Amino acid sequence: MSSIRFGTDKATLLAKVVQRVKELKQQTLEISDSDQTLLPSETDEISVLHYGDYSNDGHIIFKASLCCDDRSDLLPDLMEILKSLHMKTLRAEMVTLGGRTRSVLVVAADKEMHGVDSVHFLQNALKSLLERSSKSLMERSSGGGGGERSKRRRALDHIIMV
Template identity: 30%
Template sequence: MAAKKHSDAERRRRLRINCQFEALRTILPNLIKQDKASVLGETVRYFKELKKLVNEIPTTPSLEDSLRLGQCKNRDFARVVFSCSDREGLMSEVAESMKAADAKAVRAEMMTVGGRTKCVLFVQGVNGNEGLVKLKKALKPVVNRKPEATNNNNAGSLLPQQQ
């Protein structure tokens, strides 16, 4: 009786492990071989690559305007990272520029600190170097545009103006 329980428990354990390997096989982007050793090796390599990418990303917007574009490894997406002065309508301008370059954002991460905005976009529809160049030409004027000064000292305030 104890041997049967042990055998059933072992079968359930193997089934759980195999399900976890199957899940890893579906999420690893560059998996060539399907055996367990290859899956584990690729998982470790991919995890280290992601950790390195996370460490390279600055946590706050830079003080200088910047625009960087690059093709993602799976070639389906381009990655756009820019930092510029925050202003009203910035993201609308970015969306219009991307539309003009036949690109579509599928994911966006944005942070605004101290009047500066940093944005990371993952974009579809950018094919090869020509597409990257076209997108960069469309976005560069938006990123480099300075916010317009207003004559109203209370601009952006939620408080009513005193008369």
């Protein structure tokens, strides 16, 4: 009887090891995918996706990505936008490289105030943030040089996904 029980325990242990290896492989894929998508690009980009159905606590989840020139007022502006839309940040990843920054936010909105169509509200708010940023950069760079934009500044190229 003990050999049967030992065999079952061994099989159970092996099944747990196989499951854990699969989980680790999946985590590795997710990490490598997020590293590549987190690097800032040369163009301004916005991406807002419905991330999932309602969470257990009655919130709808969105994933928003914003890539633009790095500036000191970006975080306060992002926080103000989320506050005005009554959304809270669940997770944030931000990378700055060469004067450019990419912010990836997972945000939650109360399902009684928001629906899946709230993607458009968040997109428009982020688009407005990028346009304000472009305008202020143009004003700063036009101070002494005839209104030309700086070399680092690229044309506003919004990539919006639903």
